[in-house]
Amino acid sequence: MQGYATSFGIGFVAGMRSLSACAALTWAASRGRTRRAPIPAGVVARGATTAAALAEMAGDKMPFAPDRRIPPSFAFRLVIGAVGGWALAGRRAAPEYGALAGAAGALAGTLIGRSARGGDSRTASGRSRGLAEDAAAVALAALVIASAERPPHAPPEARARGART
Numbered sequence: 001m002q003g004y005a006t007s008f009g010i011g012f013v014a015g016m017r018s019l020s021a022c023a024a025l026t027w028a029a030s031r032g033r034t035r036r037a038p039i040p041a042g043v044v045a046r047g048a049t050t051a052a053a054l055a056e057m058a059g060d061k062m063p064f065a066p067d068r069r070i071p072p073s074f075a076f077r078l079v080i081g082a083v084g085g086w087a088l089a090g091r092r093a094a095p096e097y098g099a100l101a102g103a104a105g106a107l108a109g110t111l112i113g114r115s116a117r118g119g120d121s122r123t124a125s126g127r128s129r130g131l132a133e134d135a136a137a138v139a140l141a142a143l144v145i146a147s148a149e150r151p152p153h154a155p156p157e158a159r160a161r162g163a164r165t
Helices: 005-016 018-030 043-059 070-090 094-118 124-147 156-164
Strands: none
Touching: 005 018, 005 070, 005 094, 005 124, 005 156, 018 070, 018 124, 070 094, 094 124
């Protein structure tokens, strides 16, 4: 995925599962696939964000889980999409436009994910659709991170590590 596709993709993941996008970004940073950004890349950050993403997936199936379209949740998804879009914009892409593509992806992921999911997570079919959305978010996040370009400024050890993966 070149240019802005990875930016839009990570935003879409943020719209579906915001903490899955955060986890994907820490994994991408650890492999030298992000621009210099305040995205932690250490083992503790990867473990914490991955655990948070799994907790979000479990909590999403609870009957008291808030709607993703309420203003604080919606805003958080847009911010994560924008930060992720900026960090994953391709080498020839303007990071500012990457941020816009990430926010647009988050908007699309939020609305499409909610529409596909339906409103009731208390039923077996609602939980099944939620599990399918979890799987789709994880698969898309993996695809986006695998497709992200390595910026020219990536440290040599990150470039070498990324070549082996």
